[in-house]
Amino acid sequence: MAKPLFQNVCNEQVFSQLYKKWSKDLYNFIYYRYGEKIGPEDKVQEAFVKLWKHCKETPPEKAKSFLFTIANNLSLNDLKHQKVVLKYQERKPREHTNESPHFLLEEKEYMQKFEKALANLSDGQREAFLLNRVEGKRHKEIAELLGISRKAVEKRIYAALDNLRKEIEGI
Amino acid sequence: MKKEDLIIKWLDNNLNEEELRAFKKLDASSAFMKIDEAAHRFGAPSFDEARVFEQIQQEKGKAETKTPWTRYVSGIAAAIVVSLGLYFAFFNTTDVTYIAENATRTEFTLPDQSEVILNAGSRIVVDEDDWSSQRELQLNGEAYFKVATGTTFNVITDHGIVSVLGTEFTVNARDNYFEVTCFEGVVQVRTDDTTVRLPAGKNFKIFNGQVFDGSVTISQPSWVNAKTTFKSVPYYEAISELERQYDIEITFDPVLNNTLYTGSFTHENLETALEAITIPLNLSYDMKGKNVVLKSN
DSSP, X not given: OOOOSOSSSOSHHHHHHHHHHHHHHHHHHHHHHHOGGGXXXXXXXXXXXXXXXXXXXXXXXXXXXXXXXXXXXXXXXXXXXXXXXXXXXXXXXXXXXXXXXXXXXXXXXXXXXXXXXXXXXXXXXXXXXXXXXXXXXXXXXXXXXXXXXXXXXXXXXXXHHHHHHHHXXXX | OOHHHHHHHHHTTOOOHHHHHHHHHSTTHHHHHHHHHHHGGGOOOOOOHHHHHHHHHHHHHHHOOOOHHHHHHHHHXXXXXXHHHHHHHHHOOOEEEEEEOTTOOEEEEOTTSOEEEEOSSEEEEEEXXXXXXXXXXXXXXXXXXXXXXXXXXXXEOSSEEEEESSOEEEEEEETTEEXXXXXXXXXXXXXXXXXXXXXXXXXXXXXXXXXXXXXXXXXXXXXXXXXXXXXXXXXXXXXXXXXXXXXXEEEOOGGGTTOEEEEEEESSOHHHHHHHHHGGGTEEEEEETTEEEEEEO
């Protein structure tokens, strides 16, 4: 069997490559799961510093699950079971607007309902759904990222969509 | 197909045309599409990769307890790494350049079978040997991409970076004009000031320092079929495109520069094309060899 080139991650190059490869995914993972309040950037930073401290015992192929587990645990410690509320972005002005004030008001109401419904999803559902819809990740990629089966990802995303519709429409 | 399976396939952007029609017939499909659109506004704020990395480097420094001589050795090691890096960067590049001269169009396939059509007066530089580890290319001009699924695919331009995972889109990066249109899947556009996600059927333009959102109803750029179509673009950009397609030079009153032009011209007949671009603005043209002068009537 081929011997891996690097036995552990105590090498600046290996470390910065791991950072390039995983930092954004890790950030999204924490953001969509726990929201802005938890400080997703700080969690990414702490997880990587911890990885460096434990670099001797961590081979490169184990680094990803180390990072995701640490960042998740750090967030869980901080989270005191409050609801996760994600904020939506206000829209930029359009090229031309023929939207009536009535339409804009309706849209605002819709977005507020959406925000509430999103907060009512389970962390796992919200995360899988937004990674798929917003980040454009395929089901297979999300499964690899979260370390769960593709079927489980599909179930979560479908349930999220179904729950969102039911809550928004008040069914 | 069962309703649930159909919806799951839709969620994976994986429906064929027939399935898409079936999906659209579902009672809830419009509600789903509205949810999809609204979801895009819940995107995470952009992640400041460089700044966080710098903080990590600082924290790491505190965590290290090295004796002076190991520092010395790691200094030498770092110097070797840097010089090797420089060596490879300067003496070992395997960049391939594809060029479409004015009045031509070039088609080619990348190592992963992604397809690219390069429009007139455009250039792409690719490091093909490095392709398997990093799908990245530099674009100057306009191109249509049909990307094979896989890792992130980056198109680097002077105006910003366009990233995707398997999809169809065009990028037009000219001197004073930048436009990205997505035909399938989702692309992300990152410029110095902003990050935008474009789902299928949407487009994004920057000119005169302003950002514009818009949508398209076509499923392929018209220039692939020897025709150029514009929707609210500055007149200078329409003229520059005509110059590139026919390899001519056009002179016109700069007052018209920022007039918005909507219309199209063919790549196959210069006279028809010139008429298409002058008549709507009440102009006429005068052609001598490769030089054309536009005048107001």
